[in-house]
Amino acid sequence: MKENNLIVFILTVGVFGILNTEMGFIGILPNIADQFGVSVATAGWLVSIFAIGVAISGPTMPLLFSRLNRKKVMVLVLSIFVAGNVISIFTSSFTVLLIARLIPALFHPVYVSLAFSVAANSVKIKDVPKAISKIFIGVSAGMVIGVPIASFMANMFNLQVALSFFAIVNFLVLISTLLFIPSIPVNERISYGSQLKILKKSLTWFSILTALLFNAAIFAVFSYLAEYLQTVTNVSANVTSFILLIYGAANVIGNIWAGKLLTSNPMKTMVYVPVLVGLLYIILFFTGQFTFPAAVLIFFWGILAGIGANLTQYVVSSAATEAPDFANGLFLSSVNIGTTVGAAAGGLFIASLGTSHVILAGIFAALLSLLFIWLRNTKYTAVVETTERKLQEKASALT
Structure with missing residues (x-):
């Protein structure tokens, strides 16, 4: 039971990291505009392109990965997010930054849909809604808390520190997934x-x-x-x-x-x-x-x-x-x-x-x-x- 609670906790933080990467950019758009020499409206494409990527890949990507080992898929997605975060920290090209946002966005639905499925399978049937509600705490935190945190870091320190916050959260979840989540093969391949x-x-x-x-x-x-x-x-x-x-x-x-x-x-x-x-x-x-x-x-x-x-x-x-x-x-x-x-x-x-x-x-x-x-x-x-x-x-x- 403790192992299952740990899995749900890691998934909750993982979803927070994914949503934090998506929504946290809202709070640092003025900083990005200054850093890359673009208008705030143009910088806003970093939020829009992520949302478009999620909407496009939502019905297809989870389906494509549904027959693979859950742990391996989660490690792959988290690795892509960490790589995108790191590129965002060091790039000086706005175009590269857009690409570093779009590619992880396409894998966003894969991790979040798996988080729901794995959390549901980690508890008894009667406790499934409660496990799902914990995952949604990560969603809410990523959508609401991530914005002021990123904005505070960018204004108090600099843009790179704020972007590093996204990378560190996803990296810690990646390591936790490798260490503490067991292999989760798909027993019934639909x-x-x-x-x-x-x-x-x-x-x-x-x-x-x-x-x-x-x-x-x-x-x-x-x-x-x-x-x-x-x-x-x-x-x-x-x-x-x-x-x-x-x-x-x-x-x-x-x-x-x-x-x-x-x-x-x-x-x-x-x-x-x-x-x-x-x-x-x-x-x-x-x-x-x-x-x-x-x-x-x-x-x-x-x-x-x-x-x-x-x-x-x-x-x-x-x-x-x-x-x-x-x-x-x-x-x-x-x-x-x-x-x-x-x-x-x-x-x-x-x-x-x-x-x-x-x-x-x-x-x-x-x-x-x-x-x-x-x-x-x-x-x-x-x-x-x-x-x-x-x-x-x-x-x-x-x-």
């Missing part, structure tokens, strides 16, 4: 054709669209939260940073709670979370100009977003248990596309109606996600009932 069959199921597509739309509901607003706080709530940059930190801490709390909620009653959790997000958005729409209510609402929103991240992974993975790695890859691709769609929708609402109305984009996406949750759960219940009936018929035939 053919690529068998895994691709999950794409024929309407349940899979309802689940993918649920994950995409819920993530769009979160990021339609979160992508512009700093601007919202400074223009609508009218708080200072320092207060904005503090509230964003509150959101990040709440996100981690949500990840912890998610394991318990999805273990006890996943179907109700699927319905309640988007409903609560929608209601919270409606309240925020009318009270967002007041600092304290906005801060409190954003704290609870962070909790719901943390639960929702676990929820969307569960929605997709439970719909395609016969191809877990491929399903996790589809999940990663769908939420990345959801992030892009949500940010684009939020931008359109801001451009046409103003910053305060960005919340309407989140409400609309939350309602759509609720619709697809209903379609998904209806189909899921029908599939379960059909499977149980077939098993009963077989049992009756045998007796």
